[in-house]
Amino acid sequence: MITTRIRRILGLGLVNAWRNRWLSIPAIFIIMMTLLTLGTFIIIGYFANTASEALKDKITVQVDFNDSASEADIQSLQKLLSQQAGVVATYISKEEALEDFKSRTDIKQETRDLISKDNNPLPRGLRVRAIDLSDLEKVEVIVKQKRFEPYIYNFSYEDNKLLIERINSATKFIKKAAAIMTGIFVLVAVMVTLNTIQMAIYARRDEIEIMRLVGAGQVYVKAPFYIEGALYGLIAASLAFILLLLASSYFSTVSTTYLSGFGLDAYGIFLKHFWQIILIQWAAGALLGMFCSAVSIRKYVRI
Amino acid sequence: MTVDPASIIQFIKVTKRYSKGKITALDNVNLSIDKGEFVTLVGASGAGKSTLIRLLVREELPSAGKIMVAGRDITRIRERDLPYYRRNVGIVFQDFKLLPQKTVYENVAYALEVADEPDGLIRDKVPRILRLVGLKERAKNYPDELSGGEKQRASIARALVHNPKLLIADEPTGNLDDKNTAEVIDLLLRINQTGTIVLLATHDLHIVRSLKKRVICLNHGRLQQISAGGGK
Numbered sequence: 001m002i003t004t005r006i007r008r009i010l011g012l013g014l015v016n017a018w019r020n021r022w023l024s025i026p027a028i029f030i031i032m033m034t035l036l037t038l039g040t041f042i043i044i045g046y047f048a049n050t051a052s053e054a055l056k057d058k059i060t061v062q063v064d065f066n067d068s069a070s071e072a073d074i075q076s077l078q079k080l081l082s083q084q085a086g087v088v089a090t091y092i093s094k095e096e097a098l099e100d101f102k103s104r105t106d107i108k109q110e111t112r113d114l115i116s117k118d119n120n121p122l123p124r125g126l127r128v129r130a131i132d133l134s135d136l137e138k139v140e141v142i143v144k145q146k147r148f149e150p151y152i153y154n155f156s157y158e159d160n161k162l163l164i165e166r167i168n169s170a171t172k173f174i175k176k177a178a179a180i181m182t183g184i185f186v187l188v189a190v191m192v193t194l195n196t197i198q199m200a201i202y203a204r205r206d207e208i209e210i211m212r213l214v215g216a217g218q219v220y221v222k223a224p225f226y227i228e229g230a231l232y233g234l235i236a237a238s239l240a241f242i243l244l245l246l247a248s249s250y251f252s253t254v255s256t257t258y259l260s261g262f263g264l265d266a267y268g269i270f271l272k273h274f275w276q277i278i279l280i281q282w283a284a285g286a287l288l289g290m291f292c293s294a295v296s297i298r299k300y301v302r303i
Numbered sequence: 304m305t306v307d308p309a310s311i312i313q314f315i316k317v318t319k320r321y322s323k324g325k326i327t328a329l330d331n332v333n334l335s336i337d338k339g340e341f342v343t344l345v346g347a348s349g350a351g352k353s354t355l356i357r358l359l360v361r362e363e364l365p366s367a368g369k370i371m372v373a374g375r376d377i378t379r380i381r382e383r384d385l386p387y388y389r390r391n392v393g394i395v396f397q398d399f400k401l402l403p404q405k406t407v408y409e410n411v412a413y414a415l416e417v418a419d420e421p422d423g424l425i426r427d428k429v430p431r432i433l434r435l436v437g438l439k440e441r442a443k444n445y446p447d448e449l450s451g452g453e454k455q456r457a458s459i460a461r462a463l464v465h466n467p468k469l470l471i472a473d474e475p476t477g478n479l480d481d482k483n484t485a486e487v488i489d490l491l492l493r494i495n496q497t498g499t500i501v502l503l504a505t506h507d508l509h510i511v512r513s514l515k516k517r518v519i520c521l522n523h524g525r526l527q528q529i530s531a532g533g534g535k
Contacts, residue, residue, distance in 0.1 A: 001419055008416050019404040210400045214461060215390035216417035
């Protein structure tokens with residue numbers, strides 16, 4: 001009897017969904033918009049994260065030493081910095097500094113030729129990289145200790161400080177804003193979807209009354225509406241997925257042109273996580289449709 | 304008035320008030336209907352006919368009194384058992400109340416499906432009932448594609464599919480022309496002949512006179528006049 005009941009409820013839900021397809025268009029559209037916007041928020045959040053990580057990776061600070069500094073002094077600062085969690089300090093010898101200088105394409109050849117192995121005024125240095133930008137503040141405190149002061153020729157943190165702080169606060173802001181916006185949007189989206197499905201069910205309230213009067217129990221009245229809601233959600237999720245896929249393909253082309261080097265291959269990422277994304281979208285769509293149907297129908301199912 | 308064992312339906316001192324007691328739709332109504340009876344319920348609009356029917360199908364509860372159906376006080380039926388009770392009461396409305404997205408066959412079959420009846424029984428019973436009401440050829444049509452009389456016959460077919468002991472018809476001819484009215488009344492009489500109690504609510508005095516059955520009259524919620532009619 002249970003299998004007959006499940007088969008009948010499924011059948012009723014699917015047939016009703018098909019026969020009410022015109023009535024269901026607004027609901028499908030709203031769920032699709034909800035999932036599309038949510039998906040866009042998540043993707044923007046993901047890319048903001050990737051972009052800021054890529055940017056952070058490019059930011060290093062450099063400590064340059066006077067010729068009077070001994071190798072032991074440099075090593076002692078390097079050791080002190082490397083002891084800090086999330087901080088990596090790499091030693092750059094005069095030869096390595098020269099090699100870097102020679103490879104720079106943004107300096108004229110004549111200028112590059114002025115410096116050679118025998119005539120190398122370039123200082124030895126430590127290239128410091130922090131996993132978290134806020135760790136660079138710890139680096140500043142250490143480097144600015146009185147005992148290192150006589151040996152230090154230049155500390156580039158001063159030059160980059162403004163940029164670093166801006167990136168730092170922008171990253172924090174984007175993360176916070178994305179979380180708040182997603183939260184608010186989820187709430188608004190659920191309410192709009194609820195309202196749309198409620199209107200669709202309101203239009204069919206007579207149908208619900210008839211079902212009750214011919215002796216249908218709660219399960220037979222409610223469950224087909226849940227099935228319908230889930231089906232709308234699945235259709236909406238599939239449409240949202242296709243639109244996101246097209247948008248990411250377009251965005252990939254744009255980002256390759258303007259943002260090369262930041263690893264923002266949206267389409268590639270989309271294809272890599274194809275099943276993961278579509279399954280999450282389907283689940284979210286079906287749950288949203290079912291949830292809204294369940295809440296809406298409660299109003300009209302008075303036994 | 305006490306419980307009468309011979310009566311299938313009994314209203315015992317039933318009162319129904321709305322709007323926090325300001326409107327009295329039924330006022331201390333006592334009524335008995337026996338097995339196999341055909342009863343006509345008459346009264347002007349707002350006299351309480353629809354309230355009496357809503358109480359009988361347990362869409363609403365009385366403010367006071369008892370309603371006994373086959374020896375059971377239906378005001379005490381638990382909500383989860385209501386669908387089982389309703390399957391024993393067939394009901395036909397003036398506006399037909401057919402499911403618009405289902406064919407005639409599906410409308411009738413739906414009443415059996417929700418009662419968890421086996422597929423074989425549904426396949427066997429629905430065409431028989433449709434033949435009885437003269438709609439076998441219209442089985443695949445949607446309600447929109449039927450005439451008023453056909454819609455009402457489809458509605459009667461659905462009401463009959465559970466072999467109910469009681470068939471309530473609430474102004475079933477209100478939207479029909481004379482020819483279709485005559486057909487529907489004839490169908491109700493034939494159903495009554497099989498032993499089903501028929502309670503027909505109408506304000507069409509022509510029908511009342513031609514039926515020569517027992518008449519109950521409601522006036523401002525009170526049961527005013529009972530005519531014994533010409534026979535069962």
